[in-house]
Amino acid sequence: ETGVTQTPRHLVMGMTNKKSLKCEQHLGHNAMYWYKQSAKKPLELMFVYSLEERVENNSVPSRFSPECPNSSHLFLHLHTLQPEDSALYLCASSQEPGTGASTDTQYFGPGTRLTVL
Amino acid sequence: GENVEQHPSTLSVQEGDSAVIKCTYSDSASNYFPWYKQELGKRPQLIIDIRSNVGEKKDQRIAVTLNKTAKHFSLHITETQPEDSAVYFCAASGGYQKVTFGIGTKLQVIP
Secondary structure, three states: OOOEEEEOOEEEEOOOOEEEEEEEEOOOOOEEEEEEEOOOOOOEEEEEEEOOEEEEEOOOOOOEEEEEEEOOEEEEEEEOOOHHHOEEEEEEEEOOOOOOOOOOOOEEOOOEEEEEO | OOOEEEEOOEEEEEOOOOEEEEEEEOOOOOOEEEEEEEOOOOOOEEEEEEEOOOOEEEEOOEEEEEEOOOOEEEEEEOOOOHHHOEEEEEEEEEEOOEEEEOOOEEEEEEO
């Protein structure tokens, strides 16, 4: 599938494991996002990268560590997670016209369903 | 920060009837309002959006209205079909790359 892809699609990990989620966008966009989607809660913005620089970090615990090596790839490194971190993690991308401009349409990946035991 | 409230949380309609989902926002600086549809097990996908310089936008059976004074916007789906069944999210944005989502509305269209 083209557009925004995420791997793995499903992940089960123990609380002491270290794993990484990967996102790749094929749209030529310059901004990428990580969201957490939990049942009966709004989508929670976790991190924003624009031109490979982190511009937003919404008080996310340090057990989540993002990495954006280039404008097409985004990672979320996970370690010592808690069961309440179980959720669908969505990546998105958008094309920002320039500094200070309002947000444009975000395109989402299929998500990684994470279960922490 | 921005706060977006969305109602109702669940909505059941008969096939062919109309469905309306309403959202309110708090930040008067918000100027972009997208709506996303998320089918079960799939990614959210943009279905329609509106910017603050427009009061209404229509795309076939889907329309969105915006009242900037009252800070609310609504999604209208006419002639609903079973394939319209999904969770719909509204969102508001005004800051740089910052989008705040509503909690979602689960729409069920009964054949």
